Amino acid sequence: MRAGDRAYQTLREEITNGDLPAGTVLGEVEQAMRLGISRTPVREALRQLISEGLAVQRPRGVEVSEVSFENIGELYDVRLALECQAARLAAQNRDPDVFRALLVDFQHVSDLLNTRDRNRHDYYELVNRLDEALDQAVHNPYLVSAMATVRTHLARIRHMARSDRARLMDAAREHALIVQAIIDGNGDLAAHATHVHLYNSLSHRLAKAASLETRTADAVSPDEGDARETA
Amino acid sequence: MRAGDRAYQTLREEITNGDLPAGTVLGEVEQAMRLGISRTPVREALRQLISEGLAVQRPRGVEVSEVSFENIGELYDVRLALECQAARLAAQNRDPDVFRALLVDFQHVSDLLNTRDRNRHDYYELVNRLDEALDQAVHNPYLVSAMATVRTHLARIRHMARSDRARLMDAAREHALIVQAIIDGNGDLAAHATHVHLYNSLSHRLAKAASLETRTADAVSPDEGDARETA
DNA sequence: CTTCGAATCTGTGTATACATTGACGTGTGA
DNA sequence: TCACACGTCAATGTATACACAGATTCGAAG
Structure with a gap:
């Protein structure tokens, strides 16, 4: 399986689980280090999360969207x-x-x-x-x-x-x-x-x-x- | 504006207009050449089109989704x-x-x-x-x-x-x-x-x-x- | 002439290097 | 002491280089 898809599924599950609470900044380098891959597939995953509404694009970067x-x-x-x-x-x-x-x-x-x-x-x-x-x-x-x-x-x-x-x-x-x-x-x-x-x-x-x-x-x-x- | 967003908007409009008919293969290098950017932002645009349902991932690559x-x-x-x-x-x-x-x-x-x-x-x-x-x-x-x-x-x-x-x-x-x-x-x-x-x-x-x-x-x-x- | 195999080549997936922007900290001057 | 400015740093955005897989084509053997 592609590294980008794995990163997407992992982050997606961590967000829905609550392991990554709303407001958490999802730095590309940080997530790439954590998942053991490079920034490129991480960026792909983040873009998908954004288009799904689970993350939002901030001027600083990407962070987990609020849900109240x-x-x-x-x-x-x-x-x-x-x-x-x-x-x-x-x-x-x-x-x-x-x-x-x-x-x-x-x-x-x-x-x-x-x-x-x-x-x-x-x-x-x-x-x-x-x-x-x-x-x-x-x-x-x-x-x-x-x-x-x-x-x-x-x-x-x-x-x-x-x-x-x-x-x-x-x-x-x-x-x-x-x-x-x-x-x-x-x-x-x-x-x-x-x-x-x-x-x-x-x-x-x-x-x-x-x-x-x-x-x-x-x-x-x-x-x-x-x-x-x-x- | 970011090159990736421009590529996304361009491709999105061309698909909805019918300029890019269903079944058209969206090669990364080809689109990158055409839009005057590199493959990276093109990939971003393609992933967004896929998640929106306007394009589908084929074993060969990405192509414009069918709509009948x-x-x-x-x-x-x-x-x-x-x-x-x-x-x-x-x-x-x-x-x-x-x-x-x-x-x-x-x-x-x-x-x-x-x-x-x-x-x-x-x-x-x-x-x-x-x-x-x-x-x-x-x-x-x-x-x-x-x-x-x-x-x-x-x-x-x-x-x-x-x-x-x-x-x-x-x-x-x-x-x-x-x-x-x-x-x-x-x-x-x-x-x-x-x-x-x-x-x-x-x-x-x-x-x-x-x-x-x-x-x-x-x-x-x-x-x-x-x-x-x-x- | 046909068929099988190997080599090449095209294209994606990933990593990395470079550019740019914005922020934070520090230093200096008033 | 405060304010402003400059420099450094950190992070994203983009480009490019590298790896690998699949397909196609050319060549050789039957």
């Missing part, structure tokens, strides 16, 4: 428009077997989450499978690309307001309804169920964010032990 | 989702004076188009002003960015199926209704009027495309004398 809670509303407005349309299109073009398998999994999420709390990661994996199934079903690369951009930016905020188990159980029910509507070929229901799900998801995130503001700024959520190196 | 009539439907599906949401948001956040001025212009399009046929370009300019007003009003950079991408791709197809004067008159009435709804703060009407407009626009383009297929492939539309250098 105010952006959540904006991102959800775009996500709402795109994913409702995607649900509608998926209901038309779906492969029923794929979504039937997903439906079974979503209906058994309670088992998944009741066994051990760490299995929250498995739930996110299930949601990823749903996203991929939607991407396949819509048959529309432009829509897929636009949704990927929104998902990338939302992933940066995900770790700032992690969902608790009760919310995940509700979300699973909402997802199950979306999947059911897609299986039935009911585009309107699929779109509206997506609307409901995104509204609840946003409400929960905003409530979580408000409750977090009352605590100390750099406290991690109590059921998550990620070691962060936030400056 | 089949893509129109896909692009309109995304455009529908985004612009309806944009109209809805604009109706909430608009500056009434800006859209009142636009409304007057759209109501006088008949004068504009009756004087001389060449003024079709002025109409497109008016639509651009509406787009910019929407971008301002939505207060959502993510939505603006997503719409810009869709508009870029649709611009590539615009010259393949140009609208006639009758269609432009209808489109002006549709635009006027959208603007009126935004002025009134009627988000639902703004979104639905946008839906109507895009449906009619797509129908017209598809009908135009179907009628063009009956003629010879490289015939230009009768009321447009653009000299094309399609190979």
